Amino acid sequence: MTRPVIHYTRCPSVPTVTALAHARGLLEDEFRDEPDVDFEYKSVGFSPKLKYDGADRFWLRNAGHAPAVWKRSLGVECKVVGLAFLDGRYPVLTLHRSGLDRPASLKGRRVAVFHNPDSPFDLMVAQQLKIYQTALKSDGLSLDDVELVYLPRFHPGAAKGGFLLSLFHKGIEALEAGDVDAVAASIPPDGGFYPQLNVVYDTRLASDRVDRVHPSVLRGLVVSTPLLEERRDLVARVVARLIEASEWAATAPIDAVRILASDLKQAPETIASVYENIPQGVRLDLNEDYVASLAAQKTFLLRHRLIEHDFDLESWIDRSILVDATALHRQRQTDAVKS
Incomplete structure (x- = not known):
């Protein structure tokens, strides 16, 4: 029987916590010996794909929020499990x-x-x-x-x-x-x-x-509904590793900028000149301000007919993954200290 593949992509044009986690080997380490599924990591741009069949129904994407809003407005079954707000110079x-x-x-x-x-x-x-x-x-x-x-x-x-x-x-x-x-x-x-x-x-x-807020400022971690329904445990483990990566970035901001610059094929000084407080800005959260920003952007996209169909925002957000992933990360920290 063919093992299912989890397709994990990140945007090649904006800094993401996924890029940090991948560069530090955290995701590979987490799932290297996973017996049930295979993971495929890629840095790819926007795809207009709207139909996900059995072979690619399991996916995660860490990128700007706007394409995800567009896809959800057209009926793609997915959930937002985290948002990141990276201020910058525009x-x-x-x-x-x-x-x-x-x-x-x-x-x-x-x-x-x-x-x-x-x-x-x-x-x-x-x-x-x-x-x-x-x-x-x-x-x-x-x-x-x-x-x-x-x-x-x-x-x-x-x-x-x-x-x-x-x-x-x-x-x-x-x-x-x-x-x-x-x-x-x-x-x-x-x-x-x-x-x-x-x-x-x-x-x-x-x-x-x-x-x-605009598409390059607010980005999200969006997960296919089938993946959440069938292997929610894997999603929580991914997010726990992303939390680990963002906490590392807070302790090593210069190294974090260098990693992200390499991932984006930019000079570190270019990244540093555009974005502010990168370690904080790539950290996933679902606080009221972030969600309000996402709501405002959905309204903006509708007003300018960049999307044509409205949808209920709150039902698109799954807050439980971030809660469980945070608890998992803290437990791992505690276990590491004890050992």
């Missing part, structure tokens, strides 16, 4: 010579929205629209006050120097060509571009967590 930029230096100055102007016309769900559009909305809101404006200019993006697999750097250069090209007046892109840490640019707004400055 600026809206203009050329210095344009004189556009605050959100109010963008009224009536053209803002770039890089998109993938071939994707049924465009993660980048969801991110950029939220960043612009937050920036404009800070000066009493909305997305209705600007012209959204949709530009084809590069293929992430062809990005040289990493996704963040490639997006920045694509944005600068659009500004220099006069195609748009503003872009949403992170500035490289070397600082060489700062004299050319105005940081019109940076969403990390927003005091409200709901204003700061």
